[in-house]
Each structure stands twice: as C-alpha cells, then as structure tokens.
Amino acid sequence: MRRSSPLRMAAAAIVAVGGLSLPQPATAAQTAPGERQAAFAEAAKAYNVPESVLLGVSYLESRWDANAGLPSNSAGYGPMHLTDAAALTTENHHVDGVEDPRGDDSRPLSAPEETPAPAEIPMSLRTLEKAAELTGASRDELRADPAANIRGGAALLADYQKRLGAPLSDDPGQWYGAVARYSGATEADAAKFFADEVYATIETGTERVTDDGQKVVLKAAPGLRKMDSWLNKLGLRRPVRDGVECPPTVSCEWIPAPYQALPDDDYGNHDKSNRPVNQQIEYIVIHDMEGYFGPSVNLVQDPARPASWHYSLRSVDGHIAQHVKTKDVAWQAGNWYVNAKSIGLEHEGFLRTGGAWYTEAMYRTSAKLVRYLAKRYGVPLDRAHIIGHDNVPGTIASTVRGMHEDPGPFWDWAHYFQLLGHPLHGTGGPTTESVMILPDYDKNQPYYYGCDKDNPEAACLPHGSASIWLRTEPREDAPLVKDVGKHPTGDSLYSVYDHSARAVTGQRYAVADRQGDWTAIWYLGQKAWFHNPASQPTAVPSKGLVVTPKPGLASVPVYGRAYPEAEAYPAGVPYQTISPLQYTFPAGQRYTVGLTAVGEYYRAVTLDPSQHTVVRGNLKYYQIQFGHRVMFVKADDVVVSAT
Known part of the structure; x- marks a missing residue:
C-alpha cells in the first residue's frame, strides 16, 4: 500500500504532533517521575534482592526503559526483559527476502525452495510465565506495568539464588550466579559476560532518564568483590572458541558455514580469500536477522542457502557465533563490491515489530566486537565505514528496489557509537555547510506504519528512532521527497520498511538551504527539508569534504x-x-x-x-x-x- 501522508490512520485516540493529527495507540500507563526508582527499591525489599543487583541486571537488559510495553527482538518485555514465547514470530529475511545476498551479477544465485523447520523455543524465552507463577501477577500486568515487571524480575533473581543454594544476602557479590543465570545463556562464557557487565555497571554506577521520563540512579560501588565461583554450579556448556576472531571479553564460539561443492559446478556458501592482503577491508556491515538466533545459525550452516555472514549475535545475552573467517568473503550485503571489502554482523531481531528494541547486552557485545575488528583491520569508526545493511547501495539500477532495509529506524546508532568509544558529535559552527543527523533517540518519535503484520495499515506505537523524515518543503504536512530507485512511479511511504525519504543518525549531508526551524540537504538529486529547531535539534554542524x-x-x-x-x-x-x-x-x-x-x-x-x-x-x-x-x-x- 502506498501513501503520501500519514493522515489515513487506524481508529485510535488523536493527538496533535507538529501540526498533524496522528494516532496515539494505547500504551502502558504513564508514571510520575521517580516511580521507576521507587519500584526497584520496593521490589528489591520484597524479594530480598540487593537493589544494586536488580538495577544492574535491568540496565543490561533494557537500560531501565519500558519501551511502551512492546516486546524486544527476543520477545522480552519491560525493564527486566521478561520473555514471552507468545510474542515470537516466524519471519526470516534469509528465507523470504528478495535481495541476492551475493550481489554479483556475473554469478547470479537462486535460493532453495525448502523453508527450514522452526527451532524449539528455549526456556530463556519463557521467563514471563515463571515470573507470573512466582508473583501472582497476570501476564498482561507483567508485560505492560513496569512496576509489576520489576517485581517479576526480582522474584526470578531470588528464585535463581535459592536454586543455587546461595544465601539471600545483602552482599551484591554473592548474587553473581543468579545474575549469570538471569542471562538465559546456555554457554558458560555468555553467562559470565552478562554477569561481568552487570557487575561492571554496579561498580561504576550510572544514571539516565528513561524513554518515558523516569530518572533512575544506580550509585557506584567501587571495589565490589564478585563471588564468581557460583558460576560453576550452573552446569553450562563450554563452547568451542578455537579459531574464533573475537575479543577475549565477549562470549564467542565457532560454528562454521560450509564451503563445499554443490551439484552443477556450484558451491556454497561463501568465498575463500586472503584479506586484507588481497582486498582491504573497508566496511563493517550491521544487519538484523529479521529472525531469531537459532534458526538463523541453522541457515548459515546449510551450503545450499546462498547466504552467509561472519558473525551472529544473540539478543537475550549478547552471545556471538562466528561462521566465516574474516579473511574470507561472506555473501551478506547484496552488493559484491561491498561484500568483498566488508565483514557482516547479523543481530537477532526485527526492524519492524512494533518498535521492537535491542537489548543492551547485545549492543555491548556487538560494540566490543566491532572495536576489535576495526582496530585489527584499520576500519575508521564512523558512519561511512560502519554502515547498516540499509546503507548498502544497489549494484545496478535493476537491483535498487530489492535491497534490504535492516537494521531499520529503531537501531540506536548514537548509543552504539558511544559504546564504540567514538560518540557522534558536531564540528564547526552554525554556518557550517554540512550537517550530521543526530536526533535525541528517545524524544525523536516519527510516525511509522507497518509494525503489525496482522494489521499492516495501522500506525506503529510511538517509539524512539534514529531516523528523521525528509520533505519537499519546510512544513510538517509537505509531501515526502521521492526516491526514483525504490518507487519509479509512486511516492515514498511512511512504512517502517521504506527509507526512501529518511536520513539516519551519523550520516553527513551537505546543506542546501535553511529557513527558520527547517534545514534542507541535498538528497538523491533534490532538496530535502527536515525539522531542525534549536530547542531540540535533529542535526548538528559537521565539517568535512564535499563534491560537486x-x-x-x-x-x-x-x-x-x-x-x-x-x-x-x-x-x-x-x-x-x-x-x-x-x-x-x-x-x-x-x-x-x-x-x-x-x-x-x-x-x-x-x-x-x-x-x-x-x-x-x-x-x-x-x-x-x-x-x-x-x-x-x-x-x-x-x-x-x-x-
């Protein structure tokens, strides 16, 4: 379905946003500032869990956000990321996508017809039902009410502690085993990474204002002694790390993609090379799987599947599986030139699921991996080299329409670059003739539709976003700019899947014009306007080179x-x-x-x-x-x- 404006909407309460009437679907009840902090204190006291432990676990799962009651990309809800298997979907763009992941028209590929069977749902994706049993709260309450969700997480931690035979101690260090188990990891390394990150957060302390305006503070506890001996009692497996190219501070295992002959002189599913001796690695490509970790890992082990990537990252705990050596070329970006010069990272999740969010655990392991790879291969940590799959160009005119859109508008690029140790920031003054897109992720909540696959015309729930809309004139109700590659005869869409008229965090553009609170950039051969008020800027000055x-x-x-x-x-x-x-x-x-x-x-x-x-x-x-x-x-x- 094509639209040129968001005025055709599903029935919902109406609110005024930038001069337009936009729908405000039902969300979790708004809470007064400070209630989130009190909820952590109350839940910690009720279940005899140290408050710092409860805060630390929640921070690594959700950064204390409620996400408007929406599920994460691993079906987790609320500040404590209680997982509900009922929220799982069955999509996967490695099966259903139209893009040729190899992207080499000298050797076109055809996908096999068989669709892989769904993987069994692990217990790590079913913690909400256990929290309901422990607290007596309904599943609906645990999904939508942040305070109930926090109590559910506290009850789970206390239950894990008891099952380990560990004391319900006031000493946070005694809770290391329960924290490791909370990760849901089946690998000892993944559980240890999760727990170590939680305890590092507790030691340094942190504070932030959440997506729904709640200020939460975790006071620093320097010199905290971790009782990591409890980890041995979890009975977790030790993954194969031999040969993996990962930093030692993350959980990583080797699950190889096959390189073997197929019928009719074909082969799968990547190419041997000798990078960077033969080809300089220029890019690290950030994908989301449009699917779950288990099925995606199964796919990359099938030589008949014409797709591969170097690393898979699991959402619930950040665990990494490496499939292709970085010296070799994976078939992942849909553009052979980019494939030959890039490393591809697939992150568990979906770009559209109602504003589905990525866990802090996965953001952190991904950032550690990218820092490691960037240093090893001399890849600059900027948005010209650390790109999304949605930033990869079509190879020729006929392939532009079929290129993928992941990781999509809900990937938090600003937070990601903070974790990379290279926070995005402006350079130059107000008259600098190029800008970097840099909205406040939580406050920037553009209108999208298409998040609900059962009701594709409905508006998405309001959610933080890294993208901004681009218009033909400096006014909120002006049409979106057009993309003749994506829509040769039609208009750009407000669909969560359509980035024809969107710019995203970290991208730099040359300024074409300014008018009041509006800035225009040159975009796809035309002048594109976006709202950029001084009180809440969506872009910052950014000096650099331009071509004309x-x-x-x-x-x-x-x-x-x-x-x-x-x-x-x-x-x-x-x-x-x-x-x-x-x-x-x-x-x-x-x-x-x-x-x-x-x-x-x-x-x-x-x-x-x-x-x-x-x-x-x-x-x-x-x-x-x-x-x-x-x-x-x-x-x-x-x-x-x-x-």
Missing part, C-alpha cells in the same frame, strides 16, 4: 560499486560493466565524501580459490552520502572542497 560536478557538466552519474576500467582486466577475466544507477547528481548540488576508493573487482566464480583474481585499476572514486544509502562518483567527474 566539475564546471561545464550539467550532471554526473552515480554508481553502486567502484569497479575498475576495462583496461585493467587481464585476459580471461570478463570486464564488469561500470553501470550507473538511475539517479541524477546535477550541477550546483553537493554531497559529502565518506572515503576514497580505487576501482577493484574480486573475481570468484569457482570453488578453487587459486583461480580467484583481484582486478585493480587506476579509476578513482569517491564514496558519497547520496541518499539513505551510500553511492560512488568518479573522481574525474567532480570537484572536491571543504565545508
């Missing part, structure tokens, strides 16, 4: 890959046509530069890696932030300047 067409050129082509010129190809390696995308970069417009590239093509069409070839040319490109996705222009077509 060379004098005398009316426009220049943009590309989805930086391939070499024809003369660079040796005998026996077919020339890969440098085919422009359907967009126009006219004279007078400017786009920010993310990196410089020299034309390169990795020829890999056989199981024998000795027959693979890296073709390098002299053709120079600039990667630019052209729309929501990055794209490339030839250096010979543009002039570079600084803002």
Whole structure:
C-alpha cells in the first residue's frame, strides 16, 4: 500500500504532533517521575534482592526503559526483559527476502525452495510465565506495568539464588550466579559476560532518564568483590572458541558455514580469500536477522542457502557465533563490491515489530566486537565505514528496489557509537555547510506504519528512532521527497520498511538551504527539508569534504560499486560493466565524501580459490552520502572542497 501522508490512520485516540493529527495507540500507563526508582527499591525489599543487583541486571537488559510495553527482538518485555514465547514470530529475511545476498551479477544465485523447520523455543524465552507463577501477577500486568515487571524480575533473581543454594544476602557479590543465570545463556562464557557487565555497571554506577521520563540512579560501588565461583554450579556448556576472531571479553564460539561443492559446478556458501592482503577491508556491515538466533545459525550452516555472514549475535545475552573467517568473503550485503571489502554482523531481531528494541547486552557485545575488528583491520569508526545493511547501495539500477532495509529506524546508532568509544558529535559552527543527523533517540518519535503484520495499515506505537523524515518543503504536512530507485512511479511511504525519504543518525549531508526551524540537504538529486529547531535539534554542524560536478557538466552519474576500467582486466577475466544507477547528481548540488576508493573487482566464480583474481585499476572514486544509502562518483567527474 502506498501513501503520501500519514493522515489515513487506524481508529485510535488523536493527538496533535507538529501540526498533524496522528494516532496515539494505547500504551502502558504513564508514571510520575521517580516511580521507576521507587519500584526497584520496593521490589528489591520484597524479594530480598540487593537493589544494586536488580538495577544492574535491568540496565543490561533494557537500560531501565519500558519501551511502551512492546516486546524486544527476543520477545522480552519491560525493564527486566521478561520473555514471552507468545510474542515470537516466524519471519526470516534469509528465507523470504528478495535481495541476492551475493550481489554479483556475473554469478547470479537462486535460493532453495525448502523453508527450514522452526527451532524449539528455549526456556530463556519463557521467563514471563515463571515470573507470573512466582508473583501472582497476570501476564498482561507483567508485560505492560513496569512496576509489576520489576517485581517479576526480582522474584526470578531470588528464585535463581535459592536454586543455587546461595544465601539471600545483602552482599551484591554473592548474587553473581543468579545474575549469570538471569542471562538465559546456555554457554558458560555468555553467562559470565552478562554477569561481568552487570557487575561492571554496579561498580561504576550510572544514571539516565528513561524513554518515558523516569530518572533512575544506580550509585557506584567501587571495589565490589564478585563471588564468581557460583558460576560453576550452573552446569553450562563450554563452547568451542578455537579459531574464533573475537575479543577475549565477549562470549564467542565457532560454528562454521560450509564451503563445499554443490551439484552443477556450484558451491556454497561463501568465498575463500586472503584479506586484507588481497582486498582491504573497508566496511563493517550491521544487519538484523529479521529472525531469531537459532534458526538463523541453522541457515548459515546449510551450503545450499546462498547466504552467509561472519558473525551472529544473540539478543537475550549478547552471545556471538562466528561462521566465516574474516579473511574470507561472506555473501551478506547484496552488493559484491561491498561484500568483498566488508565483514557482516547479523543481530537477532526485527526492524519492524512494533518498535521492537535491542537489548543492551547485545549492543555491548556487538560494540566490543566491532572495536576489535576495526582496530585489527584499520576500519575508521564512523558512519561511512560502519554502515547498516540499509546503507548498502544497489549494484545496478535493476537491483535498487530489492535491497534490504535492516537494521531499520529503531537501531540506536548514537548509543552504539558511544559504546564504540567514538560518540557522534558536531564540528564547526552554525554556518557550517554540512550537517550530521543526530536526533535525541528517545524524544525523536516519527510516525511509522507497518509494525503489525496482522494489521499492516495501522500506525506503529510511538517509539524512539534514529531516523528523521525528509520533505519537499519546510512544513510538517509537505509531501515526502521521492526516491526514483525504490518507487519509479509512486511516492515514498511512511512504512517502517521504506527509507526512501529518511536520513539516519551519523550520516553527513551537505546543506542546501535553511529557513527558520527547517534545514534542507541535498538528497538523491533534490532538496530535502527536515525539522531542525534549536530547542531540540535533529542535526548538528559537521565539517568535512564535499563534491560537486566539475564546471561545464550539467550532471554526473552515480554508481553502486567502484569497479575498475576495462583496461585493467587481464585476459580471461570478463570486464564488469561500470553501470550507473538511475539517479541524477546535477550541477550546483553537493554531497559529502565518506572515503576514497580505487576501482577493484574480486573475481570468484569457482570453488578453487587459486583461480580467484583481484582486478585493480587506476579509476578513482569517491564514496558519497547520496541518499539513505551510500553511492560512488568518479573522481574525474567532480570537484572536491571543504565545508
């Protein structure tokens, strides 16, 4: 369904937002400031759990947010992330997607017809029913009422402590085993990581204002002594770490993707290489699975599935499985040029499930892994190199429409870069001619529809978002800008799946105009306006390089890959046509530069890696932030300047 405005809505209470009437679906009751803190204190006292332990566990699960009663990407509810198997879905974009994950038109792929059987639901995804049994609260209360949810979490911790034979002590250090069990992990390393992160949070202390305006404080407890001997009593398995490429501070195991011959001279499901000797690794690509950890790991172990990725990350506890060596090329980004130069991380979860949220545990392990990989391979920690799957361009014009949209508008890029140790921030002053998109995630709650698969026309519940809408004029009811690649004959959509008219946190754009509280940027060959008031800015000044067409050129082509010129190809390696995308970069417009590239093509069409070839040319490109996705222009077509 296509719409040009959010005025056609499901029946709901109406509230005024930016001059438009938008629906406000029913949400959990609002609480007065300070009630969340009191709820932790009361639950801790009622179940004889140290308050610092309860606060620390909740912080690592949800950062104390209520998320409007919505489930996380591992079916967890509320500040304590009580999991309810009834919230699980059966989708998976590795099965249902239209994008060719290999993204190499010299060797097109076809997916097998069989759909894998669903995996058995683990007990870690069924803690809400146990909390209901322990507290007497209904499942509805535990999902929607933060205070009831916190009591449920406290009751679970106390129950775990008793089952371990450990005392209900006032000493937080005595609760290490119960905290480790709360993770739901079946691996000893994953349980230990979770508990260590909880106790590190308790030691340093922290405070924040939650998504529903609750200020919560965890006072620092330096020098806390952890009784980690309780971990041995959990009887958890020891995963195989031999050969994994992970930092020692995360839980990681080796579950290899197969590299083997298939019928008809085919093979699956990745390519051997020798990176970074043969190809420089430029990107780390952030995906979500549009599915759950277990089924996705099963998929990557199937050689007939034409998809693979380097790492899978589990939401409930942050556990990591590595499938492909980083020296090898996984089939994950849908663009062969990007695949050949990237490492792909798949995160358990969904981009659309009612504003589904990602756990703090997974954000933290992901950030630790990315920091480790970035340092190892010299990948800059910025949004030109740490990209979402939704930022990867189509290879040629015909593939643009089928490219994926994950991790979507609910991935918190600002928080992620804080965890990476490179927080996003502005540079320059108010007249700087380029900006970085940087809204306040919790306060930025754009209208989306399409979160409910059973009612796809209904508005999504209000939720924090990293994305902002882009309009044709500086007013809230103006139409969205158009994307001729995604919608050749129609309008951009307010769908949670459609980023045709969205910019996202960390992306840099050249300023096209300013008018009052509105800023315009150059976007997909047009002027795109977004609301950027000084009282609550959605972008900050950001100095850097920009390109514009060379004098005398009316426009220049943009590309989805930086391939070499024809003369660079040796005998026996077919020339890969440098085919422009359907967009126009006219004279007078400017786009920010993310990196410089020299034309390169990795020829890999056989199981024998000795027959693979890296073709390098002299053709120079600039990667630019052209729309929501990055794209490339030839250096010979543009002039570079600084803002």
